[in-house]
Amino acid sequence: MFSSLSFAGDIYDKFPEQIKANEKYVFYSHGFIVEGTNPTPKNERWGVYEFPAIKKSLADSQYNLIAYHRPKGTDPFVHAKSLANDVRKLLKKGVEANHITIMGFSRGAFITSLTSHYLEKTPVNTVLLAGCGRIVSNKYSDIKMNGAFLSIYETTDGAVTCEKLKNRSPQLTSFDEISITTGEEHGAFYRPIHEWVVPVKQWVIEKSS
Template identity: 30%
Template sequence: MGKSSRCIYRYGDLIRSMVAALLMVLISSAAPAGEVFSTFPKTPATDQRYIIYVHGRIIETEGVDPVSPRFGLYAYGDIVAALARTEAHVIAHLRVGDTDPFHYADFLTEEITAMISHGVPPQNITLVGFSKGGYITLLTAKRLQNPSLRYVVMAGCTSGVVDGRDRRADGLQGSILSMVDVADDLGFSCAPLFARNPQLSQADDMTFHAGTAHGFFYRADPAWINEVLCWSEAGAT
């Protein structure tokens, strides 16, 4: 499946968090920030890298920066801003209502296909999804069937995906990083999905030990933000 992430998570939670925070400061001061788009640009820049952030379900029904009784503030604005701290452009499209994940995966497939048709190299596109957005990311990877695209799935593998009852993402293509917190009981590691799909160009799986479960990805923690940025940069031209 290819080599593992070149990022820093393998050095332990405390060191990882400290170094990630320092790296974010250095990256922010050394590199120009990317633009943030609320919709897909009709004429995307062919010489830029793009991160597409697919948010969790709570924003569909509660709006931007909602507060969960269990996990607290979902700092959507902070997350999008953190992802745009390097030169990568960020596309942060808001879903409204109880969005059908399969229809939205069709929408993303059309938009990403259009970006590639306009000349954006597929290896310069990273689709990043959290929770329901992570599941949508898997469905999109299955539809696109492009081994050069890059994906990050955060707490997005459901119990059905893990145990094989839901195989609607099986057969997916691309390079995929799965991330979860050790205490999460809503979204799980995608490692079993990866094991069933050896055709993936690259696959890696990370478990954080913050103990905040789903809430770990509710905030722009440098530990996971840095891993997303590293994964995005790793395959870019």
């Protein structure tokens, strides 16, 4: 669904044509498997990635949700720079930095961490879901986060704590981390289960208030 008007609670798959400075905005970046044309692809181990249902569950009357469906072969660095520019557009329209949240899962979390890094000292809110695996923690050790930061990870997954990322990010204003244990490994974030959706929405609303 693409909405041409900006009312809190809307879901956008493109950057909104109209921005209201007094409203709040959340960007959600999906995992790698969704890149392409299918919004509900299936992984043999973790099942169906329910992108439409995730967007619906993350939507809230307190903010507008922007969730792009990335094409196959998307360069994460290029997309992160584009996402950072979208955040800057909101800021130029008068939206306060703490009224903007960037959020992502897996590859989307990597893109989100890059976006926070590119925004440098801009204190937007950032949520990483299963975001601190090998790539974020070690291979790209120059990535630093800014503003308020929430990490949620599944204890049976390979991507766990974001402590390393937190420790090398001096511009953070706060850090919260939640572990969940569903036994579903990476697939815990393939569906909008309450274990992660509820705390994410509570945190976003609290930090943007």
